[in-house]
Amino acid sequence: MTAQTSVGRPAHHDPNETKPDNPLKRSIVSGIAVGVPLAIIAYFVTSGLVHTTNADPATIRNDSLVIAYLGWGLGFLFGVGAFNRPIQWALSRNEPTHQDELELAGHRGGAWRYFRFTTDHKVVGIQYLVMGMVLFAAGGVAAMLIRLEVIQPGAKMFPIQTYNTIIGMHGLIMIVATIIMITGPFTNFVVPIMIGARDMAFPRLNALSFWLLFTAVPIFLSAPFFGGFQTGWTAYAPLSDQTALGMDAYSLTILFFVASTAVAAVNVVTTVATMRAPGMSWTRLPILTWGSVASSALGLVVMPSFLASQYLLMLDRTIGTGFYKGDRGGSQWLYEHLFWFMGHPEVYVIVLPAFAVVLELLPVFTRKPLFGYRTAVGGIVGVSSLSMIVWAHHMFVTGWSPTASGPFMLTTELISIPTGLVFLASVGTLWRGKAWMTVPMLYLISFLWNFVIGGVTGIYLADVPTDVQLHGSLFVTAHFHYTLMGGGMMAFLAGVYYWYPKMSGRMYDDRLGRIQFWTMQIGFNVTYMAMFYVGLQGEPRRVGDYAAKFAVGNFISSIGAFVIGASMILLWYNLIASKRRGAIAPANPWNAKTLEWQVPTPVPLENFEEIPIVTAGPYEYGTPAEPAHIAGEGVPST
Amino acid sequence: MNKSSPGGGPQAALGKLSMAGAVVAVAVGAALVLGLALLLKALGAHPFTLKASTSSSTGGQTVAHLTISAYPDSMAGEHGKSGGAHPDWVSYGPTTNLWVPAHALVKMTIKNYDSATALNSPFFGNVQGTVGGVAYYNGKPLKRINPNDVAHTFTIHMFPTAGQPPLDVSVPLLGVADNAPNAPGSQYPKPTVVTFEFHTGASGRYIWQCFDPCGGTSYYAGFGGPMQNLGYMAGTVTVGGGAVA
Ligand SMILES: [Cu+2]
Ligand SMILES: [Cu+2]
Numbered sequence: 001m002t003a004q005t006s007v008g009r010p011a012h013h014d015p016n017e018t019k020p021d022n023p024l025k026r027s028i029v030s031g032i033a034v035g036v037p038l039a040i041i042a043y044f045v046t047s048g049l050v051h052t053t054n055a056d057p058a059t060i061r062n063d064s065l066v067i068a069y070l071g072w073g074l075g076f077l078f079g080v081g082a083f084n085r086p087i088q089w090a091l092s093r094n095e096p097t098h099q100d101e102l103e104l105a106g107h108r109g110g111a112w113r114y115f116r117f118t119t120d121h122k123v124v125g126i127q128y129l130v131m132g133m134v135l136f137a138a139g140g141v142a143a144m145l146i147r148l149e150v151i152q153p154g155a156k157m158f159p160i161q162t163y164n165t166i167i168g169m170h171g172l173i174m175i176v177a178t179i180i181m182i183t184g185p186f187t188n189f190v191v192p193i194m195i196g197a198r199d200m201a202f203p204r205l206n207a208l209s210f211w212l213l214f215t216a217v218p219i220f221l222s223a224p225f226f227g228g229f230q231t232g233w234t235a236y237a238p239l240s241d242q243t244a245l246g247m248d249a250y251s252l253t254i255l256f257f258v259a260s261t262a263v264a265a266v267n268v269v270t271t272v273a274t275m276r277a278p279g280m281s282w283t284r285l286p287i288l289t290w291g292s293v294a295s296s297a298l299g300l301v302v303m304p305s306f307l308a309s310q311y312l313l314m315l316d317r318t319i320g321t322g323f324y325k326g327d328r329g330g331s332q333w334l335y336e337h338l339f340w341f342m343g344h345p346e347v348y349v350i351v352l353p354a355f356a357v358v359l360e361l362l363p364v365f366t367r368k369p370l371f372g373y374r375t376a377v378g379g380i381v382g383v384s385s386l387s388m389i390v391w392a393h394h395m396f397v398t399g400w401s402p403t404a405s406g407p408f409m410l411t412t413e414l415i416s417i418p419t420g421l422v423f424l425a426s427v428g429t430l431w432r433g434k435a436w437m438t439v440p441m442l443y444l445i446s447f448l449w450n451f452v453i454g455g456v457t458g459i460y461l462a463d464v465p466t467d468v469q470l471h472g473s474l475f476v477t478a479h480f481h482y483t484l485m486g487g488g489m490m491a492f493l494a495g496v497y498y499w500y501p502k503m504s505g506r507m508y509d510d511r512l513g514r515i516q517f518w519t520m521q522i523g524f525n526v527t528y529m530a531m532f533y534v535g536l537q538g539e540p541r542r543v544g545d546y547a548a549k550f551a552v553g554n555f556i557s558s559i560g561a562f563v564i565g566a567s568m569i570l571l572w573y574n575l576i577a578s579k580r581r582g583a584i585a586p587a588n589p590w591n592a593k594t595l596e597w598q599v600p601t602p603v604p605l606e607n608f609e610e611i612p613i614v615t616a617g618p619y620e621y622g623t624p625a626e627p628a629h630i631a632g633e634g635v636p637s638t
Numbered sequence: 639m640n641k642s643s644p645g646g647g648p649q650a651a652l653g654k655l656s657m658a659g660a661v662v663a664v665a666v667g668a669a670l671v672l673g674l675a676l677l678l679k680a681l682g683a684h685p686f687t688l689k690a691s692t693s694s695s696t697g698g699q700t701v702a703h704l705t706i707s708a709y710p711d712s713m714a715g716e717h718g719k720s721g722g723a724h725p726d727w728v729s730y731g732p733t734t735n736l737w738v739p740a741h742a743l744v745k746m747t748i749k750n751y752d753s754a755t756a757l758n759s760p761f762f763g764n765v766q767g768t769v770g771g772v773a774y775y776n777g778k779p780l781k782r783i784n785p786n787d788v789a790h791t792f793t794i795h796m797f798p799t800a801g802q803p804p805l806d807v808s809v810p811l812l813g814v815a816d817n818a819p820n821a822p823g824s825q826y827p828k829p830t831v832v833t834f835e836f837h838t839g840a841s842g843r844y845i846w847q848c849f850d851p852c853g854g855t856s857y858y859a860g861f862g863g864p865m866q867n868l869g870y871m872a873g874t875v876t877v878g879g880g881a882v883a
Contacts, residue, residue: 144675145671145674145678148675154843155843157675158678158679160868161867161868162678230866230867239862241862242863244723507654509654512660548801562668565667565668566664566667566668569663569664569668570664572663572667573655573659573663573664574655577659578654578655581654582654583654
């Protein structure tokens with residue numbers, strides 16, 4: 001079935017179908033209305049039925065807590081309407097009409113559709129953008145608290161257990177935020193338009209992926225109310241077997257989150273494979289599409305390993321299995337393998353779309369074709385495949401297998417080759433380009449700067465002898481912040497400024513954007529250069545107190561972090577205030593050639609009046625053919 | 639470098655928003671984060687700190703008295719009668735946060751209601767850092783006890799913060815007999831009473847913990863669970879100042 005067959009289908013004229021349904025139905029309100037009572041019922045039923053022992057009823061049991069979380073999750077998803085269509089299908093109800101689909105896609109418009117089970121990929125993209133920003137804010141607040149505690153030695157701010165929980169929450173929130181930050185907003189909003197489709201292949205799964213994520217967030221945020229967890233985001237067993245009830249919130253969060261990523265990934269891969277417009281061959285695909293597909297496919301393989309690690313942990317904790325307990329025949333190495341088989345590829349799930357954003361935007365702002373398109377695609381695919389055979393570099397010092405360290409060191413270092421191809425394409429595109437120094441372009445350059453530092457310091461951590469020294473130190477923390485934040489998040493910010501006019505219909509404030517950029521880039525480098533320094537001095541990561549010799553580096557690092565915090569507030573302010581007071585955005589403010597800029601702003605519900613026919617590649621800047629990227633009378637002119 | 643759009647295209651609106659608004663936003667954001675930090679600090683504060691009672695004494699030296707207990711479960715300390723989240727975990731009580739004055743002689747009593755678990759390292763069977771290098775076990779002075787008879791240890795060591803004097807005290811607690819009956823009217827057997835004295839220097843913050851593998855067999859080497867949690871087999875010692883953290 002091609003996308004075209006969905007247009008022009010005669011709408012049913014049953015009056016019931018055109019009547020708007022109750023706005024509270026299949027919304028966040030009905031979700032909470034079902035989810036919260038179900039959680040409470042589930043809690044009391046299990047604690048009443050299972051625990052007939054004479055345990056104090058005031059004591060919260062973790063098996064009851066787990067069931068309550070599941071009750072919340074299923075109840076919320078049911079209430080938000082995620083299961084409506086499967087239930088109708090099972091009951092052999094009528095196929096939904098096109099009118100029904102439009103209703104579900106939020107064709108009536110209005111802000112409330114962002115709080116409902118809405119299938120339009122553009123709504124889902126904006127939901128993800130807001131969720132990503134909220135998660136960055138939550139993780140960022142945790143980061144501020146951390147830097148407040150360690151601005152000077154002495155652990156004066158929080159009790160150690162509170163501090164440990166803040167560390168773990170910062171870690172996991174930021175991991176989730178960075179996993180979704182590009183494929184959530186931009187892949188959802190932009191890629192279907194980019195490839196000339198009317199929506200994603202599975203619009204309901206698309207909405208489901210967002211609401212699954214939404215389900216997980218309150219579960220995770222509840223962790224501190226149940227004693228938090230003392231493990232950091234890696235949740236190593238057997239420590240995680242023993243820590244407070246908050247650990248159960250962590251495990252359940254991952255169950256819902258991994259389901260969300262799987263559903264989203266299937267959708268992205270299927271959409272790109274089957275719904276490209278005529279003429280949109282694989283070699284004409286905009287590079288963001290490649291990055292999204294590679295990241296999604298990789299996530300589809302590795303994220304279930306995260307789910308398995310947490311599922312087994314949950315069983316260990318609730319019904320007394322011993323998967324990770326040595327005295328029961330279990331192994332903590334099992335946990336580490338399951339975790340890192342997700343954990344290392346996961347950094348590329350984050351970084352591949354970031355690479356793609358950089359490669360996507362560089363041609364626009366240098367007005368040059370992308371240098372070595374196929375080389376870049378090869379690099380992206382190469383990184384994604386190699387990343388699955390490097391995980392044990394996190395386990396060099398665990399004693400798991402000294403013999404395996406050599407091969408894992410080799411595979412890890414091999415990744416610099418496909419990564420180098422991506423850099424070659426970036427630098428080749430910049431080479432002799434006439435850079436148009438917009439805010440997104442500044443972020444592209446900061447990506448290149450920061451990611452090189454992150455990559456080079458990664459080599460020291462991939463080398464067994466140096467890793468033995470540096471493992472567990474703040475050097476590691478600084479390294480991965482340079483890759484995931486200095487690289488990944490800067491690319492996300494480039495994307496935010498670049499696509500903001502299309503997504504919001506307004507222009508951002510350029511002067512504020514530049515201030516935000518410079519505070520971010522300077523604050524970032526101050527924070528993590530200082531952290532490299534104390535790491536090399538030998539300060540362990542995650543500690544709330546430290547020796548006096550680390551005081552200067554930590555002080556500088558904290559000051560840098562506060563600058564980052566202020567910078568992120570400027571971003572929020574710019575995005576929110578510009579949405580209300582910014583200049584109306586033209587359809588194509590960057591004179592870009594990809595399809596999303598050829599449709600009007602705001603983008604109509606089904607994107608194109610007629611599916612375009614693609615006749616040229618996406619980056620043919622400076623060629624006589626300009627602007628002949630697409631032909632076809634249905635394409636609206638700008 | 640080039641700030642204008644190639645081909646004369648439109649470009650981002652320059653400075654439409656007021657900078658004052660941005661400054662206010664940053665200030666409000668910073669205030670919110672600081673407020674949250676102070677709230678967490680208040681909420682996260684440990685239930686209470688046990689302050690040593692002081693009496694001045696001969697020669698002007700401050701003498702402080704402090705009594706705590708070690709229990710085979712968590713039903714008698716800071717976790718309440720129900721035992722809190724882990725009723726079966728061994729614990730110290732009434733709290734594990736202790737305060738003693740600076741430049742003082744601390745006379746400490748620990749009542750131990752728990753039976754013994756053999757030490758991993760016999761080193762912790764030695765009494766260290768106390769006046770005379772001894773502790774009194776039911777009144778009898780000893781420099782060390784049999785590593786197999788240790789129930790818990792009370793071992794103070796330094797926060798890694800320089801600028802405070804070392805305070806290294808370690809006293810093993812003698813276990814009650816495995817089959818000891820509960821004392822009349824009590825949920826525990828008659829305790830062994832361990833007393834010892836040590837000198838404090840200038841003010842500082844320290845941590846103390848047990849080094850006996852008393853965490854139970856479900857944890858690796860007996861060192862998990864209560865052994866790694868403040869409020870059970872670990873706590874803090876604050877020396878001096880008026881401040882009770
Ligand atoms: Cu790795
Ligand atoms: Cu103990």
